[in-house]
Amino acid sequence: MEAGETGTRTYLGVPLYRPRVAFFEFSSCEGCQLQILNNESTLLDFLSLVEVVNFREAMTARSDDYEIAFVEGSITRDDEVKRLKKIRKKAKVLVALGSCACFGGVNQLKNRFKDLNRVNKEVYGKRPIESGPVRTLEDIVKVDLKIYGCPVKKEEVEKIVLHIAIGKSIVLPKYPVCMECKRNENICLFELGEPCLGPVTRAGCDSWCPNSRAGCWGCRGPADEPNMEQMKKIMEEYGFSEETILDRLECFGGFSSLMGKGNTK
Amino acid sequence: MIFRTFEKQELKKLFDILAAHNRIIGPVETGRDRKGQPVYAFADVPEYNDIRLDYSITKLPAKRFFLPFKEDLSTFKIENGDWRKEISYNVERPLIFFGLHPCDINALNKLDKVLLHSVYPMPYYAAKRKNMFIVGMDCVPQPYCFCRSMGSDTALHGFDMFITDLGSRYFVEILTDTAYNFLKNIKTGEPEEVDHIQYMKVVAKRNNEFTTQVDTTDLTKILDMEFQAEVWKYWGDKCLACGTCSNVCPTCYCYGVDETVDIDLKGARKTKMLHSCNLIDFAAVAGGHNFRPERHSRLKYRYYHKHRGFVEAFEESLCVGCGRCGESCLANITVPEVIDSVRGNWRNK
Ligand code: SF4
Numbered sequence: 167m168e169a170g171e172t173g174t175r176t177y178l179g180v181p182l183y184r185p186r187v188a189f190f191e192f193s194s195c196e197g198c199q200l201q202i203l204n205n206e207s208t209l210l211d212f213l214s215l216v217e218v219v220n221f222r223e224a225m226t227a228r229s230d231d232y233e234i235a236f237v238e239g240s241i242t243r244d245d246e247v248k249r250l251k252k253i254r255k256k257a258k259v260l261v262a263l264g265s266c267a268c269f270g271g272v273n274q275l276k277n278r279f280k281d282l283n284r285v286n287k288e289v290y291g292k293r294p295i296e297s298g299p300v301r302t303l304e305d306i307v308k309v310d311l312k313i314y315g316c317p318v319k320k321e322e323v324e325k326i327v328l329h330i331a332i333g334k335s336i337v338l339p340k341y342p343v344c345m346e347c348k349r350n351e352n353i354c355l356f357e358l359g360e361p362c363l364g365p366v367t368r369a370g371c372d373s374w375c376p377n378s379r380a381g382c383w384g385c386r387g388p389a390d391e392p393n394m395e396q397m398k399k400i401m402e403e404y405g406f407s408e409e410t411i412l413d414r415l416e417c418f419g420g421f422s423s424l425m426g427k428g429n430t431k
Numbered sequence: 432m433i434f435r436t437f438e439k440q441e442l443k444k445l446f447d448i449l450a451a452h453n454r455i456i457g458p459v460e461t462g463r464d465r466k467g468q469p470v471y472a473f474a475d476v477p478e479y480n481d482i483r484l485d486y487s488i489t490k491l492p493a494k495r496f497f498l499p500f501k502e503d504l505s506t507f508k509i510e511n512g513d514w515r516k517e518i519s520y521n522v523e524r525p526l527i528f529f530g531l532h533p534c535d536i537n538a539l540n541k542l543d544k545v546l547l548h549s550v551y552p553m554p555y556y557a558a559k560r561k562n563m564f565i566v567g568m569d570c571v572p573q574p575y576c577f578c579r580s581m582g583s584d585t586a587l588h589g590f591d592m593f594i595t596d597l598g599s600r601y602f603v604e605i606l607t608d609t610a611y612n613f614l615k616n617i618k619t620g621e622p623e624e625v626d627h628i629q630y631m632k633v634v635a636k637r638n639n640e641f642t643t644q645v646d647t648t649d650l651t652k653i654l655d656m657e658f659q660a661e662v663w664k665y666w667g668d669k670c671l672a673c674g675t676c677s678n679v680c681p682t683c684y685c686y687g688v689d690e691t692v693d694i695d696l697k698g699a700r701k702t703k704m705l706h707s708c709n710l711i712d713f714a715a716v717a718g719g720h721n722f723r724p725e726r727h728s729r730l731k732y733r734y735y736h737k738h739r740g741f742v743e744a745f746e747e748s749l750c751v752g753c754g755r756c757g758e759s760c761l762a763n764i765t766v767p768e769v770i771d772s773v774r775g776n777w778r779n780k
Pocket residue numbers: 343344345347348352353354355356362363364365373376381382
């Protein structure tokens with residue numbers, strides 16, 4: 167069957183849509199793409215739902231003919247801006263894959279510093295590379311779908327791709343991580359004396375961190391209409407310093423617009 | 432009703448007899464909180480030594496054993512363009528609950544009204560519920576307990592036997608044949624007058640230990656009158672819309688259903704997941720409209736379901752006053768305080 171066509175493979179009598187997809191990465195650790203390759207038991211099934219025409223981490227052949235572009239990473243240089251715009255032109259659907267693409271990710275932490283040249287020297291020493299303030303994909307092009315997480319949860323990516331193939335709507339949880347955390351019967355980290363951003367962070371990771379007794383750092387960004395004010399009050403009430411709160415809220419960039427600080431936009 | 436007394440060392444014998452052929456669920460310690468206090472949970476108890484019958488309260492109620500947070504309602508096998516549906520009520524072995532406090536027994540009785548004795552009983556619940564044996568146990572009121580105000584401080588039914596600690600021995604109330612027969616295996620005696628006196632003393636002492644009260648007089652009417660009260664906004668501003676209160680509540684039963692298709696397209700499943708009326712999408716309907724977009728209105732309806740709607744339908748509240756929701760709410764939203772404020776006792780807030 168040709169990609170992009172609806173062929174003989176069906177689900178409950180309805181032909182599958184098998185899109186041509188491409189994966190691209192910008193400034194990131196490429197961990198999100200790894201997550202997708204990571205699941206050997208389901209990888210073949212996953213790959214049978216799409217035709218991958220471009221995936222540097224997994225294959226050498228390339229093609230510029232794709233419908234869905236999964237884009238990982240944040241944008242820090244002019245050549246990246248150009249490349250991203252080109253991808254946007256070719257793709258029918260552009261998916262921001264992971265927190266770097268969605269919010270700038272850990273990379274955007276450097277935007278906190280006024281003197282980016284100094285940051286560059288600290289990081290790259292005597293061989294500084296061209297690297298400006300960190301921007302999200304959405305700062306530059308239109309993004310059709312965001313898959314949150316640092317890294318993304320492979321089950322979530324698989325579900326999204328599957329839903330594209332069988333024509334089912336894609337719904338991400340709107341509520342915070344606490345909901346999943348309770349479902350998983352964890353003892354709340356605040357009771358154990360640890361900070362946690364679960365009450366304001368979007369669920370969908372199945373409370374990954376609290377399940378191993380580590381507080382949430384908000385890598386999936388804010389839930390729908392998070393109560394930031396109350397979150398800060400809770401942190402204070404449990405004796406965590408403003409610095410601790412800010413460290414967490416700023417870590418992945420998802421909360422930047424909610425902190426009245428703005429990104430580099 | 433039949434009463435018996437037995438010596439304390441007989442309790443282990445009773446436990447061992449029950450455990451010989453059944454799965455026993457009881458309170459165990461799962462850790463310590465930041466203040467060094469034990470944290471309890473209902474879990475499988477392999478050995479008598481693991482059970483903590485002196486527990487204060489468990490963080491989560493026992494409901495996950497009969498209303499799991501996540502449960503497959505049906506699975507589908509898809510082959511050759513055709514499909515086959517399989518339904519399992521997910522019951523394995525009979526469950527024995529050892530050491531449920533009155534609030535949690537009353538919570539089951541309330542759930543029964545909705546999920547067992549209603550026009551459309553829920554078979555998944557019914558199958559588990561009918562396969563259960565309950566040993567109730569008296570408790571020591573904690574500062575957050577207000578079960579006495581909710582009429583849930585004693586359990587009149589909904590258990591097989593209920594044990595009260597008389598200090599030197601146990602006093603047991605027997606409600607079912609099964610319990611009676613199990614008790615034949617240990618040494619029990621007829622209670623004597625001293626036991627009756629001691630029982631009443633113990634009960635009176637416990638009654639005096641409740642420190643938190645909720646005034647439920649005319650509450651349904653007051654809630655009606657105060658529908659637009661400013662205090663709802665006050666609590667709504669605090670609420671995180673996190674759903675914790677419903678998850679820790681022994682009587683909350685709302686759920687959503689999610690459909691998952693296997694990635695190899697050879698199967699699918701419908702999964703029920705407990706939800707909460709405080710979550711942002713609780714009242715969102717197809718087409719995108721949300722009937723309760725504001726936190727304060729969702730929080731308000733949680734109270735309206737518990738303390739007004741349910742009372743009008745069943746002449747009792749859907750809250751047993753266990754205090755779990757308030758204890759777990761990171762925003763410190765507690766039932767006694769919310770109701771007190773709605774009753775107008777907080778005009779200055
Ligand atoms: S540990 Fe974090 S996510 Fe879990 S209930 Fe507590 S605050 Fe919420």
